Amino acid sequence: MRIVRTVLAVAIGFGVVVVGATMIWGAPTDQRGPTYFLGSIGYGVCFAALGGLAAASLGGQPYLRHAAGVAALIVLGAGVDAVLGLHPGLRWFDGMAVLLMAPAALAGGWARQWVTRKQTPDPGAGESEGGTRPGR
DSSP states (O other), X not given: OHHHHHHHXXXXXXXXXXXXXXXXXXXXGGGOOHHHHHHXXXXXXXXXXXXXXXXHHHHOSSHHHHXXXXXXXXXXXXXXXXXXXXXXXXXXXXXXXXXXXXXXXXXXXXXXXXXXXXXXOOTTTTOXXXXXXXXX
């Protein structure tokens, strides 16, 4: 059952990335300028981070493993796109996916792990110096 949960979490996280990437390419080709390309990189990074966060949240511990699955699928997708030449004029986006979006997916998993650690109470917190721990 754990494997199914992991696969579903990574698939849903990558689905978030794909939805974000699909929304980026809605503008007509002749209207794309430098601002559009910079915006699409930022947009892609945000959706990659959200995809990593979603995979980490749905998959459970260890959080980074699920986010790494999303990052691996981003790198694999960029590699396939570059090798097959599916978007010949947009090779730069494949490079940005590897350099920025994959680490952003890992950052999303790290953020989930960080939030969990912040919410977990420290077992020794709140005790005075004298303490009332057993064995004293």
